[in-house]
Amino acid sequence: MHILEAVILLIGVVLLSNVLDHFIPSVPVSLIQVFLGLCAALFMQVSIPLKTDWFLLLFIAPLLFNDGRRFPKRELWKLRGPILGNAIVLVFLTTLLGGLLFHVIIPTMPMAVSFALAAILSPTDPVAVQSISKRVSLPEGVLHIVSGEV
Structure with missing residues (x-):
């Protein structure tokens, strides 16, 4: 999957998860996102190769920095x-x-x-x-x- 298609798919999944979070407020949005990502991986056979060091740098570090700030x-x-x-x-x-x-x-x-x-x-x-x-x-x-x- 090309990177542009992957970005569009991930943005769509995040938007859908926020809409679902509005209708199902008892379930945390992070669980909805995990479920939607699992569905995309299983049913659409989406595979996004991402090295772990890039994952830590792009996703985990900004989340931890923002929370600590x-x-x-x-x-x-x-x-x-x-x-x-x-x-x-x-x-x-x-x-x-x-x-x-x-x-x-x-x-x-x-x-x-x-x-x-x-x-x-x-x-x-x-x-x-x-x-x-x-x-x-x-x-x-x-x-x-x-x-x-x-």
Whole structure:
């Protein structure tokens, strides 16, 4: 697929996801986008080759920068203890327990791969936190702790 066609398809998927988010407000827009992207990949057999370093540079870095820029600095410093506790202790426990669970569910998967998969899934996604916090009334302190550990 040429890059221009891929860009037009992705813009169309984003626009469709925003329209669907308007009609289905109980589902986060990021889940709708994942579902639409999966449908495009499976049914339309769309394949967009993208190297991981470019993906990190073009998508992940700007999202994290924008989220960090909007985060209140005083709250970050005031809540540094709980934020570091969540970022280190909870991620470590999630990785350990998730890796063991993956190995129990799929015994043929090596332990190293199980732990690597759990480590990939354990960090908090800042975009998901912001999306969920719009729909659920979270206390401001909890929202800052979860957003700050990213």
